[in-house]
Amino acid sequence: xxxxxxxxxxxxxxxxxxxxxxxxxxxxxxxxxxxxxxxxxxxxxxxxxxxxxxxxxxxxxxxxxxxxxxxxxxxxxxxxxxxxxxxxxxxxxxxxxxxxxxxxxxxxxxxxxxxxxxxxxxxxxxxxxxxxxxxxxxxxxxxxxxxxxxxxxxxxxxxxxxxxxxxxxxxxxxxxxxxxxxxxxxxxxxxxxxxxxxxxxxxxxxxxxxxxxxxxxxxxxxxxxxxxxxxxxxxxxxxxxxxxxxxxxxxxxxxxxxxxxxxxxxxxxxxxxxxxxxxxxxxxxxxxxxxxxxxxxxxxxxxxxxxxxxxxxxxxxxxxxxxxxxxxxxxxxxxxxxxxxxxxxxxxxxxxxxxxxxxxxxxxxxxxxxxxxxxxxxxxxxxxxxxxxxxxxxxxxxxxxx
Numbered sequence: 522x523x524x525x526x527x528x529x530x531x532x533x534x535x536x537x538x539x540x541x542x543x544x545x546x547x548x549x550x551x552x553x554x555x556x557x558x559x560x561x562x563x564x565x566x567x568x569x570x571x572x573x574x575x576x577x578x579x580x581x582x583x584x585x586x587x588x589x590x591x592x593x594x595x596x597x598x599x600x601x602x603x604x605x606x607x608x609x610x611x612x613x614x615x616x617x618x619x620x621x622x623x624x625x626x627x628x629x630x631x632x633x634x635x636x637x638x639x640x641x642x643x644x645x646x647x648x649x650x651x652x653x654x655x656x657x658x659x660x661x662x663x664x665x666x667x668x669x670x671x672x673x674x675x676x677x678x679x680x681x682x683x684x685x686x687x688x689x690x691x692x693x694x695x696x697x698x699x700x701x702x703x704x705x706x707x708x709x710x711x712x713x714x715x716x717x718x719x720x721x722x723x724x725x726x727x728x729x730x731x732x733x734x735x736x737x738x739x740x741x742x743x744x745x746x747x748x749x750x751x752x753x754x755x756x757x758x759x760x761x762x763x764x765x766x767x768x769x770x771x772x773x774x775x776x777x778x779x780x781x782x783x784x785x786x787x788x789x790x791x792x793x794x795x796x797x798x799x800x801x802x803x804x805x806x807x808x809x810x811x812x813x814x815x816x817x818x819x820x821x822x823x824x825x826x827x828x829x830x831x832x833x834x835x836x837x838x839x840x841x842x843x844x845x846x847x848x849x850x851x852x853x854x855x856x857x858x859x860x861x862x863x864x865x866x867x868x869x870x871x872x873x874x875x876x877x878x879x880x881x882x883x884x885x886x887x888x889x890x891x892x893x894x895x896x897x898x899x900x901x902x903x904x905x906x907x908x909x910x911x912x913x914x915x916x917x918x919x920x921x922x923x
Contacts, residue, residue: 534811534821541825548572548579548824553726563723563734571708573823575659581824582660582706596813597702598788598895599636602885604858604866606639609786611862612913613697614649616784619908624651624783625696629703629776631656634667636701641679651696654682657689657776693779700776701788704837705829707772709764711805712738712746714757719743722762724820731820741767752835753798763798763805764830770840777844782907785846788854790898791832793922806831835923837902846904850914851923855896858889860916 537545552572556564574581598605617624626644631637637654644650658664664685672680711722713735720735721742738746745767750756757763766772777785791797797806809819811826819828838848852860867886873879890896900919903910 534814534816537822537825542822544579544584545822545824548576549731551576551579552724552731552823556724556726561723561736563725563736565710566722566724566733567708567710569724569731569820569823570828573819573828574706574708576824579824581827582663584660584662584824597632598854598889598899599632599639599701601888602882603639604863604882604885605889606636607643607866608858608861608863609636609699609788610640610643610647610649612857612860612910613699613784613786614644614647615911615913616697616905616908617644617649617651620695620782622652623695625653625655625690625694626651627655627657627690627696627698629657629698629700631658631663631667632701633663634670637667637683638671638674641675641682645679650679651682653684655684655686655690657686689776689778690780691778693781695780695782697783698777698780698785700786702790704766704769704787704789704832705791706827707766707769709766709807709830710742711762711764711807712742713762714759717759719746731823733820749794749798753795755800757798758800758803761800761803763802764807765833766836769836770843773837773840773844777846780906784849784906784908784910785841785904787832787837787902788857788899789832791834791900793919794833794835796922797831797833797835832900834900834902838920838923841902841904844904846906848920849903849905849910850918851900851902851920852914852917853897853919854899854901855890855892856917856919857901857913861913863890 552564552569555568555572556562572580575583577583617626628637634656637656641650641654656664656667658667668685671683713720713722715735719738719742721738723734723736724731725734726732745765746757749765791806807819807828807830808815808817809821809826809828811822834851838851842848863886870879870882870886873882888894903914
């Protein structure tokens with residue numbers, strides 16, 4: 522989950538209210554205690570990010586603060602309006618139809634429930650309803666918010682399809698796994714090149730404040746960085762810093778679980794590997810979002826802001842194939858939406874009688890598809906196993922860039 526609102530880095534941020542600051546200090550105290558207890562007097566940045574986002578009851582995604590929409594810190598595609606979810610439903614409907622009535626749909630991180638609401642309604646129209654619609658949501662507060670919204674807005678038969686498992690499915694299953702802006706919020710290691718050696722960014726405490734320090738990388742991270750250098754064809758320069766997710770293949774295997782037949786669909790912002798590790802992107806892609814402001818202080822106010830890093834889509838393609846799936850396609854969000862029902866959406870918009878509603882839907886299309894909005898910054902990648910997406914990725918294929 523993941524800040525999807527574009528913007529420029531800002532130097533000044535609105536000050537949180539006293540209750541929010543007190544909440545952040547409780548989490549900061551827990552992080553400081555873990556740092557103090559560590560042998561090195563510091564913890565890997567990935568561990569700091571994990572605690573800042575997911576510490577039970579305190580982390581950004583575990584606590585109750587508003588995150589989505591105008592009152593939160595960012596807006597994701599499903600929250601803008603119904604078009605994104607309707608087009609995604611169109612793209613995955615053929616997979617669900619191939620599997621038949623036993624198919625499951627597993628959404629990772631359900632946000633406000635906006636995606637599930639529209640997707641279920643559209644799948645009903647397409648005669649492609651799954652047997653169950655599962656939302657794997659780490660936040661208890663968001664789970665309750667999703668239940669309330671979907672209970673109010675779905676018919677009783679559709680609401681009856683919903684369930685919220687506590688973790689990846691523990692049994693064999695067939696169906697579709699969908700994740701919108703999830704990978705960018707996986708706790709990521711940060712590496713740095715110092716004296717021609719690979720180091721890992723850690724977080725320590727100095728004068729009561731969190732600061733970054735470098736420690737020699739372990740063999741796993743160090744070897745992975747050197748493998749990246751081999752694949753991009755050059756060594757990283759002295760002082761170069763960035764992110765990578767060596768655990769991504771294991772995460773894919775864990776969340777897909779025992780999927781025997783089906784498809785996975787990921788939507789996120791990022792780059793192919795060769796563009797991710799460009800020489801001039803020498804401080805990586807890490808960013809923080811607070812009240813729709815993007816900034817470069819990820820250690821500030823733990824628990825109150827989103828922390829994200831862009832996705833290496835080449836690494837994602839490799840991880841999906843390593844998990845036993847066939848690569849199905851890779852394209853921009855704009856191309857995916859245009860290839861999966863957007864033409865029909867545009868025709869329906871033209872027929873809307875209410876001028877205000879027609880303008881809102883037109884603006885929604887622009888935000889989702891124009892390069893100045895989400896259209897090119899966000900990409901879509903699919904994987905399939907004993908099923909076929911069909912035409913879902915025919916528009917704007919970008920796999921040659923991987």
